[in-house]
Amino acid sequence: MNTHNTQSEEALLIKAVRPIGFGPVSNALNGCIDVLIGRNGQVIRTAAEIRPEKDVEVINGNRCWLSPGWTDLHTHIWYGGTDISIRPEICGLSRGVTTLVDAGSAGEANFHGLRELIIEHASEDIFAFLNLGSIGLVACNRVSELTGLASVDIDRIAATVEANRDLIVGLKVRASGTITAGWDIAPVKLAKKLGRILKLPVMVHVGEPLPLYDDVLKTLGEGDIITHCFNGKIGGSILEDEELYRLVEESQQRGVVMDVGHGGASFSFEVARAALSNKLLPDTISTDIHKRSMPGSVWDMSTTMSKLLSLGMPLEDVIRASSTRPREVIRRPYPAMLEQGARANFTLFELNDSDLIVRDSKGVPSALKQVFDPRFTVLGAQHWTASRYQPAEHAPRCTCGGHV
Incomplete structure (x- = not known):
């Protein structure tokens, strides 16, 4: 290290942004602020106006919003x-x-590849849920990762978790009849037992029965996650069954996390609209983005966030469910992010009026009233230009077999 470096300690200055999603701090900061970030990637200070030193890179926010960095769970x-x-x-x-x-792409047999070939080379912060099935989603929906107990190696799962606790944030199980056939609720119970032993939450994909959505909820506890909470599948929709709807409410109240997990077959405008109208808000907003869902109905995180906003979810709640709350769920909470010494982790975005036509996983169209338009992401002392996904005019619908 060069101890005689006379360069400024300042690296990046974000000018004229409106903070949102930082809790009470956002409310205390009226109007626009500037954020000064050091070469070590930590916030130096925030103020109504900061004059940069020489050679400091400047991002002109032009009064766009500044939120904690978006997190896709x-x-x-x-x-x-x-x-x-x-x-x-x-x-x-x-x-x-x-x-x-x-969310469970890798199992214990191939997690090392996810770590060494993807995570360690990425610029993003990446964490992972470890699939209960040893092979993970190698051939998703073509070769099930959970055909029976022979698909699960408990000792190797434990060893993989212990060797990768810096990255593994939970266990993932797809509780769907199309995946587990007649195994019913057993994989969820096994995952929950392992979660208790390893002190990790469990993320459960709910879909086509069996098991029943009801039985999954009864098995999970505080901190565990239901993903695809607003799916519109027969036998799995919370609109079809008043008893199930009440069970969802009760489960959320006792700490079970309700995650959107849009995906190519797991998000219904009708279900989400009804839930939101009854004040049943998702805890976290996520995309379940993959090669099949992205060009169909999902597109990206900002579009998924825009759908929830358009359906009536309050702006502050959308931001929290897309940034700070997911980080809490994976037990990697953000610090007081605008305070001196905090690592910079921000998304700069505009919220623009729109009549963009989007679709849910069932192909039902809806016009958005407003869209989130990301402009920049900031991680440490670095920043990247960001934008919404722009699909082809006639993007193909997802044809993923209805399971993801």
């Missing part, structure tokens, strides 16, 4: 390791997302 980015995963740079920093969480 459900992605598939084990590119080359599964037949559905995409490269993290496609759905990460270039789309306003600073943290990506892979």
Whole structure:
């Protein structure tokens, strides 16, 4: 290290942005602020106006919003390791997302590849849920990762978790009849037992029964996650069954996390609109983005956030469910992010009026009233230009067999 470096300690200055999603700090800071970031990637200070020193790079926010970095809790980015995963740079920093969480693409047999070939080379912060099935989603929906107990190696799962606790944030199980056939609720119970032993939460994909959505909820506890909470599948929709709807409310009240997990077959405008109208808000907003869902109905994180906003979810709640709350769920909470010494992790975005036509996973169209337009992402002392995904005019619908 050069101890005689006379360069300024300042590296980046974000000018004229409106903070949102930082809790009470956002309310205390009226109007626009500037944020000064050091060469070590830490916030030096915030103020109504900061004059940069020489050679400091400046981002002109032009009164756009500044939020904690967006976190996508459900992605598939084990590119080359599964037949559905995409490269993290496609759905990460270039789309306003600073943290990506892979939701079970890898099992214990191939997690080392996800770590060494993807995570360690990515610019994004990446964490992962480890699939209960040893092979993960190598051939998603073509070769089930959970055909029976022979698909699960408990000792190797424990060893993999212990060797990778810096990255593994939970266990993932797809509780769907199309995956587990007649195994019913057993994989969820096994995952929950392992989660208790390893002190990790469990993320459960709910879909086509069996098991029943009801039984999954009864098995999970505080900190565990239901992903695809607003799916519209027969036998799995919370609109079809008043008892199930009440159970969802009760489960959320006792700490079960309700995650959107849009995906190619797992998000219904009708279900989400009804839930939001009854004040049942998702705890986290995520995309379940992968090679099949992205060009169909998902597109990206900002579009998924825009859908929830358009359906009536309050702006502050959308931001929290897309940034700070997911980080809490994976037990990697953001610090007081605008305070001196905090690592810079921000998304700069505009919220623009729109009449963009989007679709849910069932192909139902809806016009958005406003869209989130990411402009920059900031991670440490570096920044990236960001934008929304622009699909082809007639992007093909997802044809993923209805299971993801």
